[in-house]
Amino acid sequence: MEHDPEVHNLKCPKCSHGMEEVTLEGITIDRCSNCQGLWFDDDEAHRLKDIENSELLDHGDKTEGWKYDSREDIDCPHCGKRMEKTFDSKQVHIWYEICHDHGMFMDAGEFTDLKHLSPLDWFRGLIKGNRDVVAP
Numbered sequence: 001m002e003h004d005p006e007v008h009n010l011k012c013p014k015c016s017h018g019m020e021e022v023t024l025e026g027i028t029i030d031r032c033s034n035c036q037g038l039w040f041d042d043d044e045a046h047r048l049k050d051i052e053n054s055e056l057l058d059h060g061d062k063t064e065g066w067k068y069d070s071r072e073d074i075d076c077p078h079c080g081k082r083m084e085k086t087f088d089s090k091q092v093h094i095w096y097e098i099c100h101d102h103g104m105f106m107d108a109g110e111f112t113d114l115k116h117l118s119p120l121d122w123f124r125g126l127i128k129g130n131r132d133v134v135a136p
């Protein structure tokens with residue numbers, strides 16, 4: 001992917017802190033230095049999902065991420081347009097914000113969820129109540 005200088009110093013759409021670039025296997029994403037939310041350009045989230053240990057990029061505190069999950073109406077850090085809240089078609093409990101032109105934002109812990117939880121895990125969690133199905 002060509003280097004876009006505007007990608008630098010992205011501001012977190014949730015808390016407005018600066019974001020730092022983190023790279024794995026040649027894929028660079030932006031991570032907020034405060035709430036640890038992750039910004040993925042285009043289809044980076046789906047590409048990273050298939051890479052071993054990519055969940056290490058998502059090292060934020062999940063409970064911290066949840067605080068920000070309730071914050072809605074966020075704007076795309078690239079174009080400033082209101083982002084759309086959407087959910088994963090297979091794991092409908094994971095909500096994230098998407099700009100159809102630029103990419104998506106996930107709160108801390110959501111990418112790890114997306115990577116690890118199968119729908120079956122999720123249903124087991126429901127049946128047993130509030131069991132924490134997320135690996136430590």
Ligand SMILES: [Zn+2]
Pocket residue numbers: 012013014015016017032033034035036037
């Ligand atoms: Zn943030």
Ligand SMILES: [Zn+2]
Pocket residue numbers: 076077078079080081099100101102103
């Ligand atoms: Zn945008």
